[in-house]
Amino acid sequence: MKRIGFLINPVAGMGGAVGLKGTDGNVEEARRRGALPLAKNRAKITLHYLKNNQDLIFLTPSGAMGEDALRETGVRHVQVVSHAGNHSTAHDTKIAVQRFFEEGVDLILFCGGDGTARDIFDVVGRNVTILGIPAGVKMYSAVFAIDPSTAAEIVTKYEIQSLRDSEVMDVDEDAYRAGELKTHLYGIALVPSVAGKTQISKQIFEESNEERAKGEIARFFHEIMIPDVLYILGAGTTTEFIAREIGVNKTLLGVDAVKNGKTVAMDIDEKTLWALLEHGYEAKIILSPIGAQGFILGRGNQQISARIVRRVGISNIIVVATPHKLRETPVLYVDSGDPVLDAEFGDTVLVVSGYRMAQRKRIYQPERG
Numbered sequence: 233m234k235r236i237g238f239l240i241n242p243v244a245g246m247g248g249a250v251g252l253k254g255t256d257g258n259v260e261e262a263r264r265r266g267a268l269p270l271a272k273n274r275a276k277i278t279l280h281y282l283k284n285n286q287d288l289i290f291l292t293p294s295g296a297m298g299e300d301a302l303r304e305t306g307v308r309h310v311q312v313v314s315h316a317g318n319h320s321t322a323h324d325t326k327i328a329v330q331r332f333f334e335e336g337v338d339l340i341l342f343c344g345g346d347g348t349a350r351d352i353f354d355v356v357g358r359n360v361t362i363l364g365i366p367a368g369v370k371m372y373s374a375v376f377a378i379d380p381s382t383a384a385e386i387v388t389k390y391e392i393q394s395l396r397d398s399e400v401m402d403v404d405e406d407a408y409r410a411g412e413l414k415t416h417l418y419g420i421a422l423v424p425s426v427a428g429k430t431q432i433s434k435q436i437f438e439e440s441n442e443e444r445a446k447g448e449i450a451r452f453f454h455e456i457m458i459p460d461v462l463y464i465l466g467a468g469t470t471t472e473f474i475a476r477e478i479g480v481n482k483t484l485l486g487v488d489a490v491k492n493g494k495t496v497a498m499d500i501d502e503k504t505l506w507a508l509l510e511h512g513y514e515a516k517i518i519l520s521p522i523g524a525q526g527f528i529l530g531r532g533n534q535q536i537s538a539r540i541v542r543r544v545g546i547s548n549i550i551v552v553a554t555p556h557k558l559r560e561t562p563v564l565y566v567d568s569g570d571p572v573l574d575a576e577f578g579d580t581v582l583v584v585s586g587y588r589m590a591q592r593k594r595i596y597q598p599e600r601g
Contacts, residue, residue, distance in 0.1 A: 237332030241344030530567030
């Protein structure tokens with residue numbers, strides 16, 4: 233039997249929908265803004281696909297850090313190896329991981345973000361294989377499955393001796409909240425090697441032809457923007473170029489709304505965005521995939537939630553990316569938190585890549601049996 237060390241960071245991702253761009257050190261502020269825990273529900277999607285697998289035994293911390301989700305999902309083979317209080321900390325994570333290591337687990341399956349990955353790596357380094365169920369705000373590390381259901385697929389399919397090196401990234405969250413992306417390599421972990429099922433670390437493209445291409449995309453959009461339509465601009469430099477072209481400011485790593493060439497709201501959270509849509513505005517969402525990772529939704533733009541997408545309509549989502557980025561990003565991904573909605577995106581999407589230019593790109597769809 234495979235012995236799985238399973239843990240959840242209960243507060244992972246809480247800062248996303250409320251516009252904090254990260255939760256580390258900001259849990260209370262996230263709660264004050266009305267953020268709800270998300271990690272447990274995402275972990276339970278993975279466990280739903282694993283609960284009947286009799287070849288797995290799960291070792292876990294007590295309560296919200298793992299035991300509750302396992303019990304509620306109906307997983308039978310559960311062993312509690314550590315105990316955490318009502319408000320768990322990174323220290324609780326490290327204690328649990330140390331117990332996993334002492335018990336000789338084959339894999340540490342965790343639900344969280346980059347901070348959780350770093351805490352785990354601090355304890356086990358390259359001595360234990362790890363795999364993340366994505367639940368954080370950004371997740372630039374390469375140790376995460378594409379989405380929760382794919383995490384279950386990896387656990388089921390991978391062979392213990394089939395592993396690959398993957399980056400654990402350190403993101404400066406204070407700089408990120410201020411609109412500046414600063415990352416550096418924290419370590420190299422071992423993850424299961426199942427082709428195309430785990431994300432790769434983010435890349436940033438900085439070339440003169442990239443800037444030219446973004447300008448061409450922006451010029452095209454300025455020409456075709458429709459009066460009285462609310463345009464929701466996702467994060468990134470390409471959408472920033474669009475904002476600049478129409479004469480408004482843009483938060484580089486936030487979500488903004490413009491209408492009739494004027495800013496309606498900047499750096500907005502999910503609730504504010506929902507309130508705007510409740511006014512009955514016709515709306516469109518402009519998104520640019522994360523470089524090399526290829527995520528359209530679910531990484532760094534959780535303000536654009538599943539209910540926002542349903543309200544606006546998938547047909548009113550416009551994806552933009554430069555030709556260079558698309559060459560480096562063979563497949564695009566959607567991880568909205570709603571697997572049914574993700575499937576409704578279909579197998580391909582048209583991506584605007586220049587002035588009156590577009591390319592059709594494949595969208596990854598996990599096995600959902």
